[in-house]
Amino acid sequence: MNNQPKIDITKPRFALLLDAIAIIAFAALLIYLFSQYGSLPDRVPGHYNGAGKVDRWGSKVELFFLPIIGAALWIFMFVMEKFPHTYNYLNLTEKNAEAQYRNGMLMMNVLKNEMILLFCFITYQNMEVASGNAEGLGTGFMPIFLGLIFATISVFMVRMVRL
Numbered sequence: 001m002n003n004q005p006k007i008d009i010t011k012p013r014f015a016l017l018l019d020a021i022a023i024i025a026f027a028a029l030l031i032y033l034f035s036q037y038g039s040l041p042d043r044v045p046g047h048y049n050g051a052g053k054v055d056r057w058g059s060k061v062e063l064f065f066l067p068i069i070g071a072a073l074w075i076f077m078f079v080m081e082k083f084p085h086t087y088n089y090l091n092l093t094e095k096n097a098e099a100q101y102r103n104g105m106l107m108m109n110v111l112k113n114e115m116i117l118l119f120c121f122i123t124y125q126n127m128e129v130a131s132g133n134a135e136g137l138g139t140g141f142m143p144i145f146l147g148l149i150f151a152t153i154s155v156f157m158v159r160m161v162r163l
Contacts, residue, residue: 004085004092009101011081015109022113026071029120033063036127044130052137054129063126070119077112081105090160099163107156114152118145 037060046058080086084101087108092100128134 004089005094005097006085007098007101009084009098009105011109012102012106015106018109018113022074022116025120026067026074026116029123030067033067033123033127036131037063040127040130045126045136048137048141050142051139052141054136060130063123066119066123066126070116073119074112074116077108077115081108081112084108090157091163096163100160103156103159103163107152110152110156111149114148 040060040063042060043057044060044063045054045056046062047054047056049055084104087101087104089100089104122137125134125137129136
């Protein structure tokens with residue numbers, strides 16, 4: 001189908017719930033970051049290697065980078081979520097367009113919220129490492145994170161093919 005129809009799709013309640021959870025977590029992180037900022041050491045983790053160990057230290061101002069990037073990414077994906085007719089689909093037809101758009105919107109929503117929660121976790125963990133309460137992200141962080149993202153994409157791709 002070359003000319004994808006524009007269909008007005010309402011956001012599912014599940015997506016609204018995920019948005020609320022992500023926004024609350026992000027707000028809580030910002031409150032915690034601002035409340036703890038003065039007591040943090042001047043050097044905080046700036047980067048981790050594949051094993052989850054700190055391999056670069058930086059200024060504590062860098063703690064704001066991930067929340068800023070995460071918020072920008074969340075806003076971008078929030079906007080993109082509203083235009084499912086611009087996504088690429090494997091088997092889009094007039095008959096299944098609405099279901100495909102719902103699936104695409106929900107995939108974008110889940111990925112958007114997984115990303116912001118990831119950025120919240122890493123920022124929180126940076127503060128914990130800087131305070132001496134943790135040693136890093138842990139060796140399981142990277143495989144778990146990548147597994148979650150690829151599992152999410154896989155679930156929605158399978159759903160897309162079945163619609």
